[in-house]
Amino acid sequence: MKINSDFFPLTEVASRFVNQLAQCRRLGLTVQEASEHHVLIELPYSQDIIGYPDTGVIHGGVITTLIDTACGTAVVCAILKKYQSLELSPTLDLRVDYMKPAEPHKSVYAFAECYRLSSNVAFTRAIAYQDSIDEPIAHAVGSFMRISPEMVGEEFRQALMGNLPGAIA
Amino acid sequence: MNELTNTNTQTGLDVQDVVKRAIELNDYSYLLEKVPYSQFIGMSVARFGDEMVFRLPAKDDNIGNPILPAIHGGVLAGFMEMSAIVQLMVFMQAKKVPKIVDFSIDYLRAGLHQDTFAECKITRQGRRVANVSMNCWQTNRKQLIATARAHFLLD
Numbered sequence: 622m623k624i625n626s627d628f629f630p631l632t633e634v635a636s637r638f639v640n641q642l643a644q645c646r647r648l649g650l651t652v653q654e655a656s657e658h659h660v661l662i663e664l665p666y667s668q669d670i671i672g673y674p675d676t677g678v679i680h681g682g683v684i685t686t687l688i689d690t691a692c693g694t695a696v697v698c699a700i701l702k703k704y705q706s707l708e709l710s711p712t713l714d715l716r717v718d719y720m721k722p723a724e725p726h727k728s729v730y731a732f733a734e735c736y737r738l739s740s741n742v743a744f745t746r747a748i749a750y751q752d753s754i755d756e757p758i759a760h761a762v763g764s765f766m767r768i769s770p771e772m773v774g775e776e777f778r779q780a781l782m783g784n785l786p787g788a789i790a
Numbered sequence: 791m792n793e794l795t796n797t798n799t800q801t802g803l804d805v806q807d808v809v810k811r812a813i814e815l816n817d818y819s820y821l822l823e824k825v826p827y828s829q830f831i832g833m834s835v836a837r838f839g840d841e842m843v844f845r846l847p848a849k850d851d852n853i854g855n856p857i858l859p860a861i862h863g864g865v866l867a868g869f870m871e872m873s874a875i876v877q878l879m880v881f882m883q884a885k886k887v888p889k890i891v892d893f894s895i896d897y898l899r900a901g902l903h904q905d906t907f908a909e910c911k912i913t914r915q916g917r918r919v920a921n922v923s924m925n926c927w928q929t930n931r932k933q934l935i936a937t938a939r940a941h942f943l944l945d
Contacts, residue, residue: 643853644862671826672872673887675803680827681890682868689864690854709855712863716894774857 631655631698637781638697645690648683652694653730657702660695662687664729677725684729684749685717688761691733692745696765699735699743707773707781710743710765717761727751729758741767806885813880818842821876825887828872831865835876842880844873846906853903861901866926867893870908870938874922877910878942888920888942895938904928906935913939920944 635655639645639662648670654661664687672680689712696710723729732754733747742764749759803824812821818835822828831852835844846852846861846869854862871893878888906928913921919941926936 641856642862643851643856644865645854647851669826669830672875673889674824674826675805675887680825680868680872681893682827682831682864682871685867685871685893685895686862686864689862689867693863709857711855711900712897714894714896715863715867716892718892719890722889772857777857 629654629656631657631701633785634701634781635660635694635698638694639690641777641780642690644686648686650687650690655694655698657699659732659734660691660698662691662694662731662733664731666726666728671725673722676722678722679725679729681717681719684719684723684759685715687729687731688717688733688747688749688759689715689763691731692735692747692761692763693765695733695735695745695747696738696743699738700767703738706770707778708767708770709773709777710767713742713764713766715761715763717759719759720757723749723758724751730754743767805879805887806883809879809883813883818876818880821879825872827868831869831872833869833872835873837880841909842873842877844869844876844908844910846908848904848906855900858900859903861903861906863895863897863901866897866901866906866936867895867938869906870895870910870924870926870936871940873908874910874924874940874942877912878915878920878922878944881912882915882920882944884944886945888944891919891941891943893938893940895936897936899933899935901926901935902928907931915944918944 636652670683737744747761852865908926924938
């Protein structure tokens with residue numbers, strides 16, 4: 622997979638955000654790309670997350686976690702770029718359709734975008750895939766509640782924005 | 791080579807036998823032990839007659855929002871999905887693990903860093919597909935933190 626993170630200026634912030642989440646560290650999620658329009662996250666395969674022991678296919682819950690994280694990160698990025706502020710939006714709802722099982726021993730990628738940002742709600746959609754985005758494993762839509770930037774603690778803000786190279790305020 | 795051997799032992803698993811033994815022993819940890827993901831999030835289950843209550847103990851690794859702190863929404867979803875799968879396997883004596891088709895979850899309040907419980911209802915079970923709804927709570931069963939519905943392929 623070819624990756625050029627230099628081209629996507631929010632990759633560092635998105636990566637720091639995902640690394641703040643214990644479950645995501647445990648799963649080994651890594652942000653490949655992030656911009657104001659999209660986020661791409663990789664989930665590596667591991668024996669620990671198998672949900673179908675008869676085939677070695679990973680659990681749907683892990684895909685949901687990956688997608689929820691990717692959509693949430695896309696919201697953080699979209700708000701950051703549009704309002705120059707840090708907001709952490711909790712998920713309101715999420716619907717995932719599973720098209721086919723993920724192939725064992727291979728990473729799963731989630732491509733998420735925040736396609737509409739209203740004053741109270743952020744709307745997102747995502748696709749999870751392995752070899753090609755045209756052969757999706759799962760397709761999802763989710764909405765997120767916007768909360769005020771004051772709800773984000775100084776410590777967390779520092780963890781995400783501290784010593785950040787580039788022009789993001 | 792190692793991976794190949796693992797795959798072979800996985801395919802050798804007799805799901806029907808595992809479910810049967812779990813029901814006979816009335817010990818469902820035996821069933822959950824066979825699914826690595828349920829160990830990964832640390833869930834367990836207790837059966838009271840025809841009712842099953844699933845439990846997700848407070849676990850640092852399951853945290854998503856570090857500020858509150860709160861359980862990752864995806865972990866809650868995974869916990870509820872796994873609960874539905876177990877419920878289906880036990881009450882159908884399944885030959886195979888039911889396959890998820892779609893999963894839809896509404897988050898009602900933050901899942902705090904404490905024990906979480908879930909119960910499932912098989913709303914409709916057809917020959918090929920089953921519809922299951924799930925509720926999830928923490929301190930009070932009437933104050934749900936999340937509710938979800940899903941379809942599973944049975945085969």
